[in-house]
Amino acid sequence: xxxxxxxxxxxxxxxxxxxxxxxxxxxxxxxxxxxxxxxxxxxxxxxxxxxxxxxxxxxxxxxxxxxxxxxxxxxxxxxxxxxxxxxxxxxxxxxxxxxxxxxxxxxxxxxxxxxxxxxxxxxxxxxxxxxxxxxxxxxxxxxxxxxxxxxxxxxxxxxxxxxxxxxxxxxxxxxxxxxxxxxxxxxxxxxxxxxxxxxxxxxxxxxxxxxxxxxxxxxxxxxxxxxxxxxxxxxxxxxxxxxxxxxxxxxxxxxx
Numbered sequence: 001x002x003x004x005x006x007x008x009x010x011x012x013x014x015x016x017x018x019x020x021x022x023x024x025x026x027x028x029x030x031x032x033x034x035x036x037x038x039x040x041x042x043x044x045x046x047x048x049x050x051x052x053x054x055x056x057x058x059x060x061x062x063x064x065x066x067x068x069x070x071x072x073x074x075x076x077x078x079x080x081x082x083x084x085x086x087x088x089x090x091x092x093x094x095x096x097x098x099x100x101x102x103x104x105x106x107x108x109x110x111x112x113x114x115x116x117x118x119x120x121x122x123x124x125x126x127x128x129x130x131x132x133x134x135x136x137x138x139x140x141x142x143x144x145x146x147x148x149x150x151x152x153x154x155x156x157x158x159x160x161x162x163x164x165x166x167x168x169x170x171x172x173x174x175x176x177x178x179x180x181x182x183x184x185x186x187x188x189x190x191x192x193x194x195x196x197x198x199x200x201x202x203x204x205x206x207x208x209x210x211x212x213x214x215x216x217x218x219x220x221x222x223x224x225x226x227x228x229x230x231x232x233x234x235x236x237x238x239x240x241x242x243x244x245x246x247x248x249x250x251x252x253x254x255x256x
Contacts, residue, residue, distance in 0.1 A: 003248035004202050004222050008204060013205040032057070034058070034089070034252060063128060064101075067109075082121045089123050097131040144169075160189045177203045178202065180229055200222050202225070204216065209224045229244075
C-alpha cells in the first residue's frame, strides 16, 4: 500500500475526473491520499472531497500565494473546518518568493499567524517553501514552541545542509514527488534524511514524474517516485513502500 501524502484532487484539471483518478490510484496500489488546501475555497473543497471518499483525507490552510486573502473571517472558518474528522493537518502554508503572488511582508505575517493557529488546533503543519529559506528559518526559529505537533516540508527543494538542520532542530518530515525522477543532487539530500522521515507525494496535477512529464500528474504515478527513491537510497521499492507508508500514517496520525 502506498500513501500519496500531498495531492490537489480538487484542482480544475483533475476534478472532473475524480472517480476515474481515484480508481486508477487504487489499481496502482495507492490506497490513501491526503488532499492539500491552498486557500479557504480549496480548504472547503478538500474537506468535502474527503467526506465523499473513505481513503481521502484533507488539510486546511492558506498557501503563501494566497496570503493576501487571509482575514479574521477566513481564520474563523478554518477553525470551524478543523473540527471535521477527515482534517489531518494545517497547510500548505509557508513562503514563496519565486512568483511573489502575495507581497513578501504579507506572506511572512500570515505564516507567523498560521503557525500559531495550527498549534492552537493541535495539528501538524505542511510547509511550502520556495526560494525563501532564510526568512522561513527565521520564522520557524521564533515559533519553535508552536511546532510540537510535527512539520512536513512538502516537495522538499532545499539543500542537504538545510535538511540536516531541520532533522536536528525540528520534528521534521520530508515528502518527495516527481522531481526525484529528473532533478539533480537529490541523492545528496536523501542521504541526510533518516528513512523514518521520508514520505511520497505527487503534488498532482503538478510535478509529473518521468516518463510522463508534460501530462497532468496523478496519484497512480506514486510507484514511479517510490522506484526512484529506492534507487537513490539503495533500497528495494517494497522497502520504500513500507517505510513511507508507515511514516505518512505516523505524521498524519492515521490508523487504518
